[in-house]
Amino acid sequence: MAFESNGTGIARLLGQEGAGTLLGIALRIEDGLPVSTLDHLRRQVGDRVFDRAIPHATARRLRRRGGRLSATTGERLYRLAVVYLHAMRIYRDDASAAGDFLLAPHMMLRDMVPIDVAVGGSSGRDAVLEVLDGLEQSLSA
Template sequence: MQVLKDRPTEALRIADLLGLANGVTDRISLADQVAHGLPADSARRVHDRLGAARFFRILPEATYRRVRRHGKPLTRETSEKLYEFARVYELALRLYRGDHERCMAFLEAPHPMLGGRAALDLATSSSAGADAVIDLLHRAEAGFAA
C-alpha cells in the first residue's frame, strides 16, 4: 500500500491545527514537541478557532492569559491536554467533512455511549478519555455507533 504524498498524515493535520507545521514531520517529532511544551501560539490558534467560551472548557482562562503574557512554552500537562483535544477535534472534523459547527455540536453534546458526558470534556480529562472518544468516532465511521 502506497502512502499518498499529497495527503497529510494525522500527525501533520494535528500539527497544522496547533501551528507546528514547520517543526513537525511525523508522530515522533509531534510527540517530542508535546513533551517539551507546545509554544504559546498553539493555545492562541486553538482559542481563535474555537472562540473563548469553547476554548476555556479546555484550558482555564487564567492559564491562557498567563501563557499569552509570558510567551513561554506551555507546561507538559497543558500541552498534553491541548494535544488530546487536537487529536479528537481533527478526527471529528474529518468525519464531519470539515463542518466545524457540526463537529463542535457533537463534541459539546452529552453522549450516551460516553456515559452521558460531552466528548469535549471527556477528551480533555485524560489521554484515556481522548482514546474513548476516538474509539467512538472510529466506530461511528465504521457504522457501528451513532
C-alpha cells in the first residue's frame, strides 16, 4: 500500500477519509476524533510504533472511557500519522525500515528516539521531518 503524505493520506491513516483535507482533519481533531481512531491507527502503523507513541495503558483507559478523544490526544495521533507517512515515503513503503527509524535513537536528534520527539509537539514533529528530509537527500544522491 503506497502511503500519501498529504491530507488524504493522513486522513486515511487516521480512519477519517471523509475529512479529506488538512483543514478537515484539524476540525475533526478539534471536535474530538472517535475513540476507534486508536485501533485504526494501531492497525496502520503497527503495535511497536503505536505503543511507543501512545502507551498501552493510556490507550486502554481511553477505550474504556469511550466517546471522543481530547484535542490534545488527537494532535498526538496526528503527529504520529504525519511522521509515519513521511518515513514510509522515505523508506519506500517498507514498514519495518520506517518503524526501525522511528524507534531507534538518532544522533541528529541528540540521541533521542524520533517517535518520542515527534509526538511531543509540533516543533518536535518538524525536527523529525527535517531529519527524514536529510535522509531522503542522502539516499537520492
